[in-house]
Amino acid sequence: MIRLEQVSKSYPHRDEPALKRVSLAIPPGQFVYLTGPSGAGKTTLLRLLYGAELPTAGRVLVGGVDLGRLSPGKLPLLRRRLGLVFQDFRLLPSRSVFENVALSLEVAGVERRQIEHRVSEVLEQVKLKDMASAPADTLSGGEQQRVALARALAPGPDLILADEPTGNLDPDNALAMMRLLVGDYVGGATVLVATHDPTLLSLVRGARLVHLERGLLEEME
Amino acid sequence: MIAVGRGPLGRAWRQMGEDIWLQAVAVSTLCVALAIMGTYLTLCLNLGAAASRLLTGPTLLVVLTPEAGPDRGPVLARELSRLPGVATASYVGRDEALVRFRRRLGPQASLLDDLEVNPLPNGVELVLAPGAPAGPELAAFIKNRAGVAEVVSGRPWLKRLERAVSAGGDLAVALGILLFLGVVLVTSNTVRLAVHARRRQLELMALVGASPGYMRGPYLVEGMLQGLMAALLASLLLWVLFSLLSAPAALPLGLRLGQVLAFPPLLPLCLAVLAVAATLLGGFLGVGRSLRPREML
Numbered sequence: 001m002i003r004l005e006q007v008s009k010s011y012p013h014r015d016e017p018a019l020k021r022v023s024l025a026i027p028p029g030q031f032v033y034l035t036g037p038s039g040a041g042k043t044t045l046l047r048l049l050y051g052a053e054l055p056t057a058g059r060v061l062v063g064g065v066d067l068g069r070l071s072p073g074k075l076p077l078l079r080r081r082l083g084l085v086f087q088d089f090r091l092l093p094s095r096s097v098f099e100n101v102a103l104s105l106e107v108a109g110v111e112r113r114q115i116e117h118r119v120s121e122v123l124e125q126v127k128l129k130d131m132a133s134a135p136a137d138t139l140s141g142g143e144q145q146r147v148a149l150a151r152a153l154a155p156g157p158d159l160i161l162a163d164e165p166t167g168n169l170d171p172d173n174a175l176a177m178m179r180l181l182v183g184d185y186v187g188g189a190t191v192l193v194a195t196h197d198p199t200l201l202s203l204v205r206g207a208r209l210v211h212l213e214r215g216l217l218e219e220m221e
Numbered sequence: 222m223i224a225v226g227r228g229p230l231g232r233a234w235r236q237m238g239e240d241i242w243l244q245a246v247a248v249s250t251l252c253v254a255l256a257i258m259g260t261y262l263t264l265c266l267n268l269g270a271a272a273s274r275l276l277t278g279p280t281l282l283v284v285l286t287p288e289a290g291p292d293r294g295p296v297l298a299r300e301l302s303r304l305p306g307v308a309t310a311s312y313v314g315r316d317e318a319l320v321r322f323r324r325r326l327g328p329q330a331s332l333l334d335d336l337e338v339n340p341l342p343n344g345v346e347l348v349l350a351p352g353a354p355a356g357p358e359l360a361a362f363i364k365n366r367a368g369v370a371e372v373v374s375g376r377p378w379l380k381r382l383e384r385a386v387s388a389g390g391d392l393a394v395a396l397g398i399l400l401f402l403g404v405v406l407v408t409s410n411t412v413r414l415a416v417h418a419r420r421r422q423l424e425l426m427a428l429v430g431a432s433p434g435y436m437r438g439p440y441l442v443e444g445m446l447q448g449l450m451a452a453l454l455a456s457l458l459l460w461v462l463f464s465l466l467s468a469p470a471a472l473p474l475g476l477r478l479g480q481v482l483a484f485p486p487l488l489p490l491c492l493a494v495l496a497v498a499a500t501l502l503g504g505f506l507g508v509g510r511s512l513r514p515r516e517m518l
Contacts, residue, residue, distance in 0.1 A: 050428070073432075080430035090425050094239060107431035151429065 001159055001190040002026040002049065007058035009044050009215075018044040020215040021058070026190055028158070031182060031204055034194040035220070036212035042194040045212065046163050049192070050082055051075045063158055080108045083152030083160040083189065087167035089144040091151075093137035097128055100136050101150045108155060122150040125185045142173030149180055153187075160186060162193045166200060178203045229438030236419065237443055243418055244447065247411040251451035251500075252458065254404045255492050259459045261400055262491060265393045267481050272386040281347040281360065282373045289343065289368030297366060298345045306359065308350040315341045342370065401499060408503025412444055416508060423512065433512045437504075444504040448496030456489035 002024065009019040018041045026032055034042050047053045048060050051067050060067045065078055083104075091100045098119055105115045123129040126146040131139065136147060145165060152160055162181065166174035174197075181191055182204050193200075201209065209220040237244050283301070285294055294312040302310035313321070318341040323330040360372040416423065426436055467479040485491075 076427070076430045076432045076435075078430075079428065082430075084428055090421075090428070092422055092425065103426070104429040107426060107429055107435055155430075 001028045001030070001063060002192070003059075003061040004045075004048075005059040005061075007045075007048065007055045007060055009041075009048065009053065010056045017056070017215050019048075019055075019212075019217075022212075022215070022217040023058075024210065024217060026192065026208075028190055029188050030208055031191045031206075032193070032208045032210060033201055033204070034192055034210055034212060035196065035198070035201070036194075037196055040196075040212040041215045042196075042212055043163055046161050046192070046194055049159075049161055050079060050084060076107075080104075080155055081158045083149075083155070083157035085145070085148050085152050085160065085162040085165045087164035089141075089148045089168075091136040091144055091147055094135060096133050096135055097123065097139070097147050097150075098132040100147050101154050104151050104154050110155075118154055119150075122154050122185075125153070125183075126150045126180060141168050142170070142176065145169060145173070145177055146180070149177065153185055156187055157189050160189050160191045162191070164195055164197075165193060166195065166197060171199075174200065175203065182207075229442045233439040233442035233446065236439055237446065240415075240418065243415060247415070247447045248451050248454065250407055250411060251404070251447055251496065252454045254407045255448075255451050255455035255496055256458050258400050258404060258495060259455050259488055259492050261397065263459065263463070263483075263485055263488060264481065265397070266485050267483055269386075269390070269393075271480060272389075280349045280374065281363070283345040283347065283363055284370045284373060285343040285345070285368050286370040287342065293368040294343045294345060297368060300366070301345060301347060301363065304359070304362075306350055307347055309348040311346050311348075313344050313346050315339050315343050318342075318344060401495065404495065404499040405503045405506070408444060408448070408500045409507035410503075411447070412440055412500075412504050412507025415440065415443065416512070427512075436512045437508050440508050441501060441504040444500035444507075445497050448500035449493055452489065452492040452496040455492055459488065460484050 003026075004022050004024040007019055007022045008017050010017040022041075022045065034045065036042050044053065048055055048067070049062055051070065054068055062078065063081060067078075070078060092103070095103075101119045101122060102115050105118060110118070120129065120132075123132055126149055128143060128146055128150065131143065136144060139147065145168070149165070152162075160181070165181070166177050169177060178193075178200060181193065195201075201207070211218045211220050283297065285297070294314065298310045298312040301307055304310075316339065319333070319339050322341065323333055326332065360374070363369060364372050423436055463482040463484045467482045
């Protein structure tokens with residue numbers, strides 16, 4: 001599903017590269033934790049995977065597509081196959097829960113009736129169906145992150161990329177969030193969760209663990 | 222009711238409703254720009270029409286000899302009316318000429334009361350077609366006709382006026398294009414402001430796979446709606462302004478202020494078309510690179 005080949009990423013005003021010759025292969029359906037301290041390059045790696053950045057060297061392939069060769073016009077099509085979850089939720093605050101979740105289907109041109117059906121389904125999964133019409137900015141942090149996850153799950157993505165998804169949540173909500181990410185709801189999608197929180201790692205049995213430190217990737221047991 | 226699956230119009234309407242102040246700023250800025258454009262168009266149209274009226278006035282007077290018989294005048298008028306460049310040719314008998322002269326003298330017309338005989342000759346008045354050469358060739362040609370004493374140019378400054386109007390027309394078009402580009406610039410900056418104000422929303426759309434076209438659509442529609450509203454407001458503003466300013470004051474060349482500031486009936490339509498064209502162009506320029514899926518994140 002994901003293949004990184006000798007990927008390096010440098011920024012003009014930083015002495016040290018954010019990523020140094022990183023290679024990684026993740027098969028479909030695998031759950032992977034990407035750990036490492038703040039500034040290790042986790043977010044950079046995720047940004048490369050959803051096409052917000054291009055590598056300075058090496059190749060990034062997602063679902064067999066080389067992102068370095070992907071034309072800007074095709075990038076939105078790739079992103080529709082991804083589910084993205086961020087630490088800061090990234091919701092439209094004045095829009096309702098339903099509208100926030102529907103957004104990922106609307107942009108893909110899904111029909112209205114199908115949108116209504118699918119949004120109701122994922123809101124049921126994240127236990128927010130009763131709050132469908134509530135504005136997003138009236139929800140608690142945990143609820144907002146569940147809305148963000150519902151939005152990521154709604155199109156039935158092949159790959160879910162979560163960047164510190166529990167960073168703004170208390171332990172109970174963090175646990176609930178991780179349960180949603182490993183449950184049946186993700187529908188066999190590949191999941192890559194970037195986190196610097198070691199307490200999360202025990203929550204998913206059999207998860208693969210890769211560690212980033214100063215731009216270097218290391219496989220963990 | 223939760224709304225999903227809206228088209229660009231619905232999404233534009235919705236995003237307009239979410240930020241009324243931004244709309245007010247955009248519409249009022251556009252309204253001022255269109256009002257300036259509308260004033261300019263009005264002046265161009267009305268002055269152009271006035272110049273056209275002046276240029277199509279009587280420009281040549283053919284004076285007949287005293288020996289020419291009473292039928293010669295109407296016959297000559299018919300002949301001359303068939304000449305190229307002549308719009309109309311009408312016979313003016315000496316009695317009619319005296320009546321006109323009296324009228325032109327106005328309060329001083331009583332000066333003519335002491336005349337024992339009418340000193341004015343019979344003549345033919347020529348009205349030349351707009352743009353037709355009123356040069357000496359035509360005058361020389363007419364002067365050689367039977368019964369013609371002389372040919373008098375009615376208004377020698379008309380040629381100069383015609384040249385000035387022609388040069389003014391070119392200048393007016395150039396100025397009009399500059400003004401239009403100004404409106405496009407205002408629109409593009411307004412759209413850029415709107416894009417900046419909704420940066421987070423657009424980033425989010427790009428993250429979930431919205432194409433640049435999907436994101437651009439509502440901005441173009443929003444710009445057009447703002448343009449139409451601004452065109453309506455600018456038309457109303459100019460109508461009120463011109464009505465207030467249209468005093469019956471006289472201007473040079475026999476023009477009246479009311480004529481120059483007459484509100485053209487088609488002005489609202491012109492402004493609406495200009496606004497839509499400018500907002501579409503300005504929208505494309507304003508959104509520009511900012512909605513590229515890679516650069517905006």
